Each structure stands twice: as C-alpha cells, then as structure tokens.
Amino acid sequence: MVDIIFTRIYHSLDEEFGYLSKFGYVEISNGLCWLAAVARQHKYNVEIIDALPLKLNNNDLASEIAKKSPKYVGITACSIDIYGAFDFASKLKSIRPDIVTILGGAHITAVPRETMERFPSFDIGVIGEGEDTIIDLLDSLEEKNSKKLSDVNGIIYRDAGNISVTNPLRSIVDMDSLPLPAWDLLPNINKHFFAPPWTMHSGKTVTIITSRGCPYQCIYCDRKIFGNKVRFHSAEYVKDMIKTLHFKYGILHFRIADDNFIVNKKRLREICDLLRKENIKVTWSCLARVDSIDSENLALMKKAGCWSIAFGIETGSQKIHDFEKKKVTLEKIESAVKLTRKAGIRTIGFNIIGHPLETIETIKETINFNKKIKIDDFKTQFMVPFPGSELYQIAEQYGTFNKDWKSMSVFQEPVFVPHGLTKEDLIKWNKKGFWSFYLQPRVILAYLTHIRSFNDMKMIFMGGFTLISWKIKALFYPKHN
Incomplete structure (x- = not known):
C-alpha cells in the first residue's frame, strides 16, 4: 500500500508561456x-505522479491517485497553479474524501492563512522547507511519535472548523543530511522533461x-521558503548528484538553478576540481x-565544463536598480559580461519589463544596454509582484496591480502596469525588444555556429519564424503589437 503520493498539476505550455x-x-x-x-528514507512507501510532464488533467490525476489508495497526497503549487491545485484536490476529495491533502510550495508559504481560507479542499499546508516538516507531520498522523498536529512546527491545518498555524520550523542547517533526490520515482527523465530550447542543450x-x-x-x-542565509551542499554532494544523473540517466548538460x-x-573551486579529477564529461550552466x-x-x-552564465541584469536604468535594492551598478554588469565572454563562456541576460518607475525611455535603456554589452542571449519577462515579496505589499503605490x-x-499579459504606461505598451515593447535583439x-551568426543537432536547427527555425511573424504584424497591424 502506498503511504503518500507527491504530485504537481498539469498546465499547458500555452498557459504558462503564452x-x-x-x-x-x-x-x-x-x-x-x-x-x-526523505519520506522513503524514513520507511514510508512513496510514489511521485508528476502530472506536468505526463500531461494528466485533474480528472485523470485524481482518478489515478484514487486507484492507488494512498493515505496522504502531497501537492506542490506556485501562485499561478494554486487554483488548479485546488480543483485537483476537490476532485480527489469527491472520489476519496478520506485521503489527507497536504499543500506545499512557494504560494502556501507566502500567504498560508488566506490560501487555506479560500481553498477548503486542502487539509494541511506546509510552510517553508518541507523535508523535516513532512516527516514530523507523517509521524504525527501515523502516531509514530507523541506529537499532536499543534506540536508539528511549520504547518497550517484545520482544527474543528478553525485554521491553526504552528511555530515556524528552523531551516535545514546541514544540507548534506538530505539524501539524493529520488529521481528514480519520476517518469522517464529523457523522454518527459526538456530544457529551454535557447540553452542549445535541449536533449x-x-x-x-x-x-x-x-x-x-x-x-x-x-x-520566504529558503530565507536570507545561504546554505550549501558540499562539493562532494554536488559531484555525487552530477555523477549519478550522468552515469545512471545519461544526462549531458546541467542547469544549476541556485540564486x-x-x-x-x-566550494566553486572544489566542485570544478572534482569534475575534472573524476573526468566527468558534462557541460553546465x-x-x-x-x-x-x-x-x-x-x-x-x-575548464570544468561551464557553458553559460545567466545574470540578473533586470534593467538598463540605474535609478530602477537602486529603487529595487538590487545593489549593482551598470558598470559592474558590463564588466562581468565582458570578463565572462572573454573566458569563452556564453552570457544570458535576464531582464524585466514593467518595473515600478518604468517608462518607455527606461525600457529602451534596457534593450539598448543589453545590446551595448553584447550579451549573447536576451531574456525578458513581465514584472509580477509575487505573494511574499516586498513589492507585493507596495505595488499599488506605483501602478495598477x-x-x-x-x-x-x-x-502572459502583465498583471502589474506602472503609472504612465499601459498594458499594451508593455506587451509591444517586450516583443520589440525581443526581435530587435x-x-x-x-546574434544570428552566433546561433548558427552553435548548431549541434536537428533539435538545435528546429529551435532556430521556430525562433526565426516567430521573429518574422512579429515583425510582419508590427508593420501591418501596429495597433495590435
């Protein structure tokens, strides 16, 4: 019998990326x-049913999980998925009301009480890092310890019609105390998961x-989940992760997503030395x-295989950087990009369109600054004041939210529009910046020289087609672009 199934819901690429x-x-x-x-390490029977790569809608996911009759279901959800997660939990409850639904992730951590009040199909929420909490919680529910739910730190739960929040849980100090992630419980990694095409490492x-x-x-x-103190896995642990994924699953490129x-x-030097010493032939970003x-x-x-570095450039306006407490200068950004390119490592610039204090001129500054410093890849997204951020509390002072x-x-379409701009302005300049870069x-020549496979060629063709279609629409239908 399965004790707990961990899951995340499905949404289409159109829903996420527009x-x-x-x-x-x-x-x-x-x-x-x-x-x-962690649950498996503590002798619980565990499964992962990841609906996102499997493309299971909520009805099918609920049906599949109900057939397996777990006692508990752990659901992870960010803000954009919270309504979908609630829909799934409601469908599951309609089939098997006895299954305890446990919600974790960034959203419940940021706004726990409001989330539980809105969505009655979630029985328990985990606030913050979940690995220690989930064991205390399961042990309490299974009566393996003497703790009541009120004694389990880091949760929010329903208690006789009320919602109760327990004391916060201390963050994990020894990161190496965690076992390696249970990648073996995922659907086939090489079949069901794929990286952003612009990495040029899509396989x-x-x-x-x-x-x-x-x-x-x-x-x-x-x-709110991971806090302001940086905690590191050791170089040995990182090497073991890479080595396992490379030799057991055939992974050739790693996207390291640390902030x-x-x-x-x-630690950086130790990791690089270990990769070279053990002759692990992979690339990474x-x-x-x-x-x-x-x-x-x-x-x-x-020398250790680094292929690209992504920098949070965010804006070409120093005034906006200072307002948002980024604590960088445009001169420092330019210097870092120059040094990285000189080392033979590709540079990616992550930028945001629609900051507080944003104007058409500052958007132009962002586009032109990325061109000036010769970033290799220019990525933009709209500003979203997520729950849990400082901006979430003050956004309405600087625009409509x-x-x-x-x-x-x-x-997708902007949810925050700075004073003096319109939603249409942000969409227009976001597209304009993309195709002008x-x-x-x-940039075209650089992409052509990096073609390694048919998938790379396909990605470049799709990108070129998209750029040309945007340009045509901008010329003939200017009011809509």
Whole structure:
C-alpha cells in the first residue's frame, strides 16, 4: 500500500508561456524528489505522479491517485497553479474524501492563512522547507511519535472548523543530511522533461539545485521558503548528484538553478576540481550575480565544463536598480559580461519589463544596454509582484496591480502596469525588444555556429519564424503589437 503520493498539476505550455510557448520547457521538480527521498528514507512507501510532464488533467490525476489508495497526497503549487491545485484536490476529495491533502510550495508559504481560507479542499499546508516538516507531520498522523498536529512546527491545518498555524520550523542547517533526490520515482527523465530550447542543450538536460537561500533584498523576490542565509551542499554532494544523473540517466548538460552558484568561491573551486579529477564529461550552466565574477574562477569554470552564465541584469536604468535594492551598478554588469565572454563562456541576460518607475525611455535603456554589452542571449519577462515579496505589499503605490493569483505568469499579459504606461505598451515593447535583439547579425551568426543537432536547427527555425511573424504584424497591424 502506498503511504503518500507527491504530485504537481498539469498546465499547458500555452498557459504558462503564452506567445512564447514554442520556447517553453518542462523541468524536473527537485522539491518533489527531495521530499520523496526523505519520506522513503524514513520507511514510508512513496510514489511521485508528476502530472506536468505526463500531461494528466485533474480528472485523470485524481482518478489515478484514487486507484492507488494512498493515505496522504502531497501537492506542490506556485501562485499561478494554486487554483488548479485546488480543483485537483476537490476532485480527489469527491472520489476519496478520506485521503489527507497536504499543500506545499512557494504560494502556501507566502500567504498560508488566506490560501487555506479560500481553498477548503486542502487539509494541511506546509510552510517553508518541507523535508523535516513532512516527516514530523507523517509521524504525527501515523502516531509514530507523541506529537499532536499543534506540536508539528511549520504547518497550517484545520482544527474543528478553525485554521491553526504552528511555530515556524528552523531551516535545514546541514544540507548534506538530505539524501539524493529520488529521481528514480519520476517518469522517464529523457523522454518527459526538456530544457529551454535557447540553452542549445535541449536533449538530456536537467536542472539541479546545490544551495538554498539568498542574502540580498531585491524587492521583487520572495525569499520566504529558503530565507536570507545561504546554505550549501558540499562539493562532494554536488559531484555525487552530477555523477549519478550522468552515469545512471545519461544526462549531458546541467542547469544549476541556485540564486548565485558562484558566491562561495572555495566550494566553486572544489566542485570544478572534482569534475575534472573524476573526468566527468558534462557541460553546465549557472546563475550568478555580477559582483561575484572574477577572471581566475571563470577560467576554472570553463575548464570544468561551464557553458553559460545567466545574470540578473533586470534593467538598463540605474535609478530602477537602486529603487529595487538590487545593489549593482551598470558598470559592474558590463564588466562581468565582458570578463565572462572573454573566458569563452556564453552570457544570458535576464531582464524585466514593467518595473515600478518604468517608462518607455527606461525600457529602451534596457534593450539598448543589453545590446551595448553584447550579451549573447536576451531574456525578458513581465514584472509580477509575487505573494511574499516586498513589492507585493507596495505595488499599488506605483501602478495598477491585478492580484488574481491565477494570472501571475511572468510570460502572459502583465498583471502589474506602472503609472504612465499601459498594458499594451508593455506587451509591444517586450516583443520589440525581443526581435530587435535577435535580428542583430552577430546574434544570428552566433546561433548558427552553435548548431549541434536537428533539435538545435528546429529551435532556430521556430525562433526565426516567430521573429518574422512579429515583425510582419508590427508593420501591418501596429495597433495590435
């Protein structure tokens, strides 16, 4: 008998990425895999049914889980998926009202009480990191310990018609105490998951996380789950993750999704040395802050297989950076990109359209700044003041803000529109920035020289077709673009 099934719901690429759905992707949920691994380590019978890659709608997912008769179902959901998760939980309850539904993830952590009040089909919510909490919770429900639900830290639950919140749980200190994620419980990794096409590593690619937490205070980020203190897996643990995925699952490229992978220079060097010492022939990419870049470590990263680094450029306006507490300068961004490109590592610029204080001129500054510093890939998304962020509390002082949780996609229509701009302005300039960047001859040439496979060629063709179609629409239907 299955004790607990962990799941996330399905949504289409169109629902998440909108007009960029051709460039959409489905990545593994490391969170579900760690929860499952910890539960299994504590002798619970565990399964993962990941509806997203399997494309199971809520009816089919509820039916599939009900057939397996678990005692508990753990659901992860971000803000955009919270209504869908509620719909799934309601359908499951209509079939098997005895199954206890446990909700975790960024959304319930950010707004726990409001979420439980709105959605009665969730029995219990896990607030914050879930690995320690889920064991205490399951042991309490199974009466393996003497704890009542009120004694389990880090949860919100229903209690005789009321909603109760327990004391917060302390963050995990020893990250290596976690077992390796239970990737074996996922559907076939190479068949069902795929990376963003622009990585040019669309085959046999997975995302891994090697640290948690961020010490910075950017107002648009939600740090409620992992906190402001960075906690690291050791270099040995990271090597074991990469080695397992490479040799057991045939993974060739790794997207390291830490907020700032290279902030711990000593650990960075140890990881690079281990990959080279053990002759693990993989490539990898990571995220980094521009103020953590130096030539010596870039050279080591390149030798260890680093293929690209993504920087949070966000805007070409220093005024906006300062307002949002980013604590970087445009000069530092330009220097970091120059050093990275000199080391032979591709650079990706993540940018946001629609900041507080944004104007048409600052959007132009963002587009032109990315061109000026010769970033290799220019990525944009709309500003979304997510629950749990500082901006969520103050956004309406600086523009109109649609707080409908199910609309909070960074790629769909803007939910936040700064004063002085319209939604149509943001959509128009987002598209204009995209095609004006990618129609640069140097960018086209760079993409053509990086073709390694038919999938790469297909991605470039789709991208080119999309750019041309946008340009034609802009010329002949200017009011709609």
